[in-house]
Amino acid sequence: MGRHKQPEIRDRILDACVDYALAHGLPDRLEPLAAASGTSTRMLIYHFGTRDALLRETLGRARQRQRDFFGELVSPRPDEPYPSTLRRAWRVMTGPAGRPYLTMFGRLREDAEQQLWPGFRREATTDWLxxxxDGMRSIGRPELGxxxxxVVRGLIxxxxxxxxxxxxxQAFDDFLAALALVTTTGTFVVPAVRR
Structure with missing residues (x-):
């Protein structure tokens, strides 16, 4: 009779694999993930089936962490104007805490074949909308989401x-200044282009 899989062990291994992947990127081989999770490649296969299945779950868990983290950052706060929330969110997302997510998912977005996550580009384009x-609704302009x-995706x-x-x-700060004009005047003012 074989051993019963233990979900808490599998979960701990997956979290360790996500930590590794965020710090170093997705590896080509299982050995770095086995070392990072304190187990063997054989146990990784036992818990996840295949290398690609493990990598897909690693990406999925990392994406969930990013959604939770970034989602909290862009949530409106009753004591803060939403452009200020966006400014703070931008600084954290592009700073040391957020960069590992941007790097990991930027590489995945550039992967032409997207074998590990078919449809990622579309999902990554719409999941923050x-x-x-909701944040822009807090200042009466949800359509500007x-x-x-x-702008955020382009600058990233x-x-x-x-x-x-x-x-x-600087470009993001300039955008927020323009956004402040839009939300107070109701019109988008495009500065004259100097020639």
């Missing part, structure tokens, strides 16, 4: 590609 709409999402991609944090931070 509702929290941002799409605009906020587009820029930051990942260039590493120019000061330029991306």
């Amino acid at each position: 509702r929290p941002l709409e 799409t605009l906020v999402l587009a 991609m820029d930051l990942e590609a260039t590493g120019d944090a000061s330029r991306a931070d």
